Amino acid sequence: MEQQIEKLFTWLDETTDMISEEEDVPYLDGLIASSELLFYRDLPEDLESTYYNKLQSQLDMINLSDFEVEVRRKALQLAILKGMKGQTQQHHYITPDTVGMFIGYLVQRFIGDKKEYTLFDPACGTANLLFAVINQQEQKDSLVAYGSEVDPTLIRLAYINTNLQEKQIEYFHQDSLKPILLEPVDVVVSDLPVGYYPDDTTAQAYDLKAEDGHSYSHHLFIEQSLKYTKDGGYLFFVVPSLLFESDQKDQLQSFLKEHAHIVGLLQLPETMFKNENMRKSIFIIQKKGENTRDPKKVMLADLPSFKDAKAMDSVLQQLNQWFKNER
Ligand code: SAM
Numbered sequence: 001m002e003q004q005i006e007k008l009f010t011w012l013d014e015t016t017d018m019i020s021e022e023e024d025v026p027y028l029d030g031l032i033a034s035s036e037l038l039f040y041r042d043l044p045e046d047l048e049s050t051y052y053n054k055l056q057s058q059l060d061m062i063n064l065s066d067f068e069v070e071v072r073r074k075a076l077q078l079a080i081l082k083g084m085k086g087q088t089q090q091h092h093y094i095t096p097d098t099v100g101m102f103i104g105y106l107v108q109r110f111i112g113d114k115k116e117y118t119l120f121d122p123a124c125g126t127a128n129l130l131f132a133v134i135n136q137q138e139q140k141d142s143l144v145a146y147g148s149e150v151d152p153t154l155i156r157l158a159y160i161n162t163n164l165q166e167k168q169i170e171y172f173h174q175d176s177l178k179p180i181l182l183e184p185v186d187v188v189v190s191d192l193p194v195g196y197y198p199d200d201t202t203a204q205a206y207d208l209k210a211e212d213g214h215s216y217s218h219h220l221f222i223e224q225s226l227k228y229t230k231d232g233g234y235l236f237f238v239v240p241s242l243l244f245e246s247d248q249k250d251q252l253q254s255f256l257k258e259h260a261h262i263v264g265l266l267q268l269p270e271t272m273f274k275n276e277n278m279r280k281s282i283f284i285i286q287k288k289g290e291n292t293r294d295p296k297k298v299m300l301a302d303l304p305s306f307k308d309a310k311a312m313d314s315v316l317q318q319l320n321q322w323f324k325n326e327r
Pocket of ligand 1: 095149154
């Protein structure tokens with residue numbers, strides 16, 4: 001598997017370099033073009049002949065069907081990370097596989113044996129988190145997924161990621177804090193953008209708008225996600241661990257109390273973050289509905305490094321215990 005990933009990554013990387021040099025575009029745009037070439041195998045006729053021949057010989061070297069879908073996902077992810085290095089702001093970083101897989105595990109536990117369900121990520125970026133979750137689900141075939149993202153490059157990467165993995169996800173390229181043409185879903189997962197939301201006019205429609213100045217986008221995202229969740233549906237967010245220590249914590253707390261049940265707060269391993277202030281947690285809530293109630297106990301845990309199998313096992317046992325007590 002490792003060798004296959006390396007082979008596909010090298011092909012993507014070389015082809016991307018050729019395209020970005022020739023067309024004078026950033027690496028990530030070149031990567032979109034090289035991935036599309038790999039998928040559609042369609043070269044525009046009007047290319048200058050040396051460039052056309054170079055790309056044609058790249059194409060002759062590769063066949064997408066020789067690579068398993070997981071290999072495709074990993075190779076593309078490596079290339080995306082290379083393209084993001086040093087030039088993208090931190091909030092663009094893709095959600096690490098370990099976090100995605102853990103959220104995928106939680107979704108599976110909460111959804112249980114429900115046969116069909118809908119899933120939405122309102123800040124889907126390259127869709128890495130969505131795929132980590134989708135690939136973990138037992139009922140993959142009856143899962144309908146949606147993603148929304150404002151950044152044009154990232155949504156194109158999400159789209160090509162989806163094609164390469166031969167999956168179907170419906171994407172919205174838009175500011176997700178504006179109305180979305182989507183029926184409420186069963187589950188939301190999202191690694192939320194953290195910081196100020198610059199559009200004060202749009203923020204006016206939210207209960208969680210700031211009284212003065214810009215509102216926190218992660219607060220608005222929580223409110224918007226609840227709006228697009230069915231009653232009783234679950235939401236899994238990656239949020240700053242200091243979520244309830246900001247100047248707007250009271251507003252957030254009373255809003256959540258009215259509309260949701262707080263189900264869990266799991267601190268991600270401290271080794272994943274540069275310092276304590278940047279640490280993040282997985283925050284789980286359930287939208288209130290007719291037959292919902294607060295959990296007897298909130299699921300709380302301080303996750304150990306994902307590499308520490310023994311410590312991780314003990315956390316999983318605690319979580320199992322929690323599910324037993326609650327159901
Ligand atoms: N989970 C993603 C992945 O695996 O690639 C990464 C999510 S990243 C932490 C947060 C994303 O939110 C970024 O891709 C950013 O462009 C997007 N974003 C920020 N503000 C947004 C808005 N108002 N509407 C839609 N997307 C937004």
